[in-house]
Amino acid sequence: MHCPYCNASETKVIDSRLAAEGAQVRRRRSCNSCQERFTTFEMVEVVMPRIIKSSGKIEPYDNEKLRRSILLPLQKRPITIDEQEAMISRIEKRVRQMGEREISSKVLGEIIMSELKTLDDVAYVRFASVYRDFQDIDAFHQEIANIRPNEKQSNETDK
Numbered sequence: 001m002h003c004p005y006c007n008a009s010e011t012k013v014i015d016s017r018l019a020a021e022g023a024q025v026r027r028r029r030s031c032n033s034c035q036e037r038f039t040t041f042e043m044v045e046v047v048m049p050r051i052i053k054s055s056g057k058i059e060p061y062d063n064e065k066l067r068r069s070i071l072l073p074l075q076k077r078p079i080t081i082d083e084q085e086a087m088i089s090r091i092e093k094r095v096r097q098m099g100e101r102e103i104s105s106k107v108l109g110e111i112i113m114s115e116l117k118t119l120d121d122v123a124y125v126r127f128a129s130v131y132r133d134f135q136d137i138d139a140f141h142q143e144i145a146n147i148r149p150n151e152k153q154s155n156e157t158d159k
């Protein structure tokens, strides 16, 4: 890393410590030429690929969208928040490990399905039965957006 003051390329690390609860390494550096000191932060680059929808439209990966799509099939299942979060991490890890800059929403849907299958049979069947009809995770998201679980039709007849 070049010195931000004199642009010299030789700098030395004089202190190194963890920051942001271990997610970053903070390094205090000293320039060999001008002796100025500066700080650098190092962190893991977490880049999710963009998602290619069946329409051909490309969108950035959306963590909230993923959460919403597994919330419904996991409803009233004996799955803790920790288990749910761990599954989301596994899904995102698998997606990153593909090393692609773009993946299709269909591939993402398949990964979600295989992780749900490992976690909970009922949730898997719920997800798969709906998802298979759409063959595309975006169409599935759209369907979920249209479902409002708290509004029961029976409210009308109870009056």
Ligand SMILES: [Zn+2]
Residues within 6 Å of the ligand: 003, 004, 005, 006, 007, 008, 031, 032, 033, 034, 035, 036
């Ligand atoms: Zn310098």
